[in-house]
Amino acid sequence: MGGTRAGKPEPPDAAPPARPWRAVVGFGLLGGVLIAGLRALEYRYLLLQHSAEVYAGIVAALFALLGIWLGGRFSRPRERVVLREVAVPVPVAATAQFTRDEAALARLGLTPREMGILELIAAGLSTREIAARLFLSENTVKTHTSRVFEKLGARRRLQAVQRAREQRLIP
Amino acid sequence: MGGTRAGKPEPPDAAPPARPWRAVVGFGLLGGVLIAGLRALEYRYLLLQHSAEVYAGIVAALFALLGIWLGGRFSRPRERVVLREVAVPVPVAATAQFTRDEAALARLGLTPREMGILELIAAGLSTREIAARLFLSENTVKTHTSRVFEKLGARRRLQAVQRAREQRLIP
DNA sequence: CGCGATTTCACCCGAACGGGTGACGCCGGG
DNA sequence: CCCGGCGTCACCCGTTCGGGTGAAATCGCG
Numbered sequence: 001m002g003g004t005r006a007g008k009p010e011p012p013d014a015a016p017p018a019r020p021w022r023a024v025v026g027f028g029l030l031g032g033v034l035i036a037g038l039r040a041l042e043y044r045y046l047l048l049q050h051s052a053e054v055y056a057g058i059v060a061a062l063f064a065l066l067g068i069w070l071g072g073r074f075s076r077p078r079e080r081v082v083l084r085e086v087a088v089p090v091p092v093a094a095t096a097q098f099t100r101d102e103a104a105l106a107r108l109g110l111t112p113r114e115m116g117i118l119e120l121i122a123a124g125l126s127t128r129e130i131a132a133r134l135f136l137s138e139n140t141v142k143t144h145t146s147r148v149f150e151k152l153g154a155r156r157r158l159q160a161v162q163r164a165r166e167q168r169l170i171p
Numbered sequence: 172m173g174g175t176r177a178g179k180p181e182p183p184d185a186a187p188p189a190r191p192w193r194a195v196v197g198f199g200l201l202g203g204v205l206i207a208g209l210r211a212l213e214y215r216y217l218l219l220q221h222s223a224e225v226y227a228g229i230v231a232a233l234f235a236l237l238g239i240w241l242g243g244r245f246s247r248p249r250e251r252v253v254l255r256e257v258a259v260p261v262p263v264a265a266t267a268q269f270t271r272d273e274a275a276l277a278r279l280g281l282t283p284r285e286m287g288i289l290e291l292i293a294a295g296l297s298t299r300e301i302a303a304r305l306f307l308s309e310n311t312v313k314t315h316t317s318r319v320f321e322k323l324g325a326r327r328r329l330q331a332v333q334r335a336r337e338q339r340l341i342p
Numbered sequence: 343c344g345c346g347a348t349t350t351c352a353c354c355c356g357a358a359c360g361g362g363t364g365a366c367g368c369c370g371g372g
Numbered sequence: 373c374c375c376g377g378c379g380t381c382a383c384c385c386g387t388t389c390g391g392g393t394g395a396a397a398t399c400g401c402g
Contacts, residue, residue, distance in 0.1 A: 087259045087270070111348065124330035127388070140350050146391065155390075156358090158328055159295035284379065298358070310381050317361070326360075327388090 098171035105169060108151050115169070117144040122161045122170050269342035276340060279322050286340070288315040293332045293341050 105115065120130045127145065131138045145157070152167075154160035164170045256274040276286070291301045298316070302309045316328070323338075325331035335341045 083253050083255055087257060090258045090260060113349065121329065122333075124325075124327060124333040126327060136349095137351055139352055142389080142391095143350075145389085149390075154295075156295060156297060157389080158292065158332065161329065161332075162293075162295040282378065307379095308381055310383085311379075313359080313361095314380075316359090320360080328359080 100170075101168035104167040108167070108169075110148065110151055110169070114144050114148050114151070117141060118148050118160065118164055119170060121145065121148070121157050122164065271341075272339035275338040279338070279340075281319065281322055281340070285315050285319050285322070288312060289319050289331065289335055290341060292316065292319075292328050293335065 110118070116134070117130060120133065125133070127138050127141050130136075131141045134141070145160075149155065149160055152160045152163045154163050161170070254274040254277050256272060281289070287305070288301060291304065296304070298309050298312050301307075302312045305312070316331075320326065320331055323331045323334045325334050332341070
């Protein structure tokens with residue numbers, strides 16, 4: 001994200017702040033110096049017959065270049081929005097309904113209750129939330145989760161979910 | 172989101188089409204006309220004693236303005252890349268290898284580091300294990316996970332994984 | 343009926359996690 | 373040059389989790 005983190009409601013970035021005046025001042029100064037320099041040159045080596053034209057030409061060229069640079073610098077952003085599409089493959093059968101591997105379930109010896117708990121764990125619910133949803137005490141839920149863990153050989157909820165997923169017990 | 176989160180591999184689209192030479196030619200012509208005009212003026216009304224300075228000043232100013240205008244004209248508009256996800260149906264492909272939804276990633280503003288941490292979390296690793304694998308301090312890992320949580324709006328590791336999965340950030 | 347499996351609950355303790363704050367170095371852009 | 377984003381790390385505090393033990397109630401089945 002461009003600006004602040006975490007903010008979801010992010011209005012398009014405002015125009016860049018760039019300080020024109022600073023450049024304008026520098027611009028003026030530079031111009032003065034240039035003119036002074038040229039004048040000094042002119043007075044020191046009065047060698048140009050038609051100095052005026054050459055003089056003007058040089059000044060014009062220099063200032064034109066300077067101007068171009070400045071213009072490029074301060075022309076308001078003029079941003080061009082480029083739409084880039086990223087392909088996000090969505091399986092035709094996105095709704096491919098999941099079927100539990102009953103064999104694996106039997107092999108692991110997970111009871112129905114434990115299976116239910118496991119599903120809720122996989123759904124990201126905390127022990128407390130599971131207890132609330134199933135009208136159980138938190139202790140009970142913890143007991144079940146412990147059993148699930150040992151049957152799945154997991155030491156953490158996430159491991160359990162991962163194991164269960166690769167055993168096709170949950171989608 | 173500053174949209175610009177874009178990928179690094181950015182082959183910037185070719186430069187804007189605008190034809191510079193036309194402007195350059197016009198620029199030159201205009202310059203010539205201007206100088207000619209000023210010269211005529213000078214010859215016609217030989218009224219300026221120190222015409223050179225004034226002359227130069229005028230030319231400088233005019234050309235500077237011209238330059239600014241030109242610069243603004245040709246400054247390449249900076250591009251703002253907006254990612255858009257487009258659903259591309261893919262054949263049943265059971266082994267459909269996973270591709271991350273970069274748009275979602277940009278939208279959420281997850282940094283590469285955070286994404287890496289998220290992947291390891293999803294793999295079921297504990298904070299300590301992640302720290303060990305990435306040669307980081309546990310505190311650092313915790314900081315990253317915290318950020319991941321707030322960006323994903325999750326309060327638990329499992330919730331984060333679940334969110335990430337449904338946003339197609341991880342398989 | 344008795345036995346084993348299942349489900350329910352309690353308590354305790356140490357480890358892990360979540361949340362907050364502060365700080366430092368680096369880098370890239372205005 | 374200064375600012376902001378990023379990555380790194382520390383410390384603290386409260387909560388949750390994981391693990392262990394124990395113990396009821398319930399139920400299916402022989």
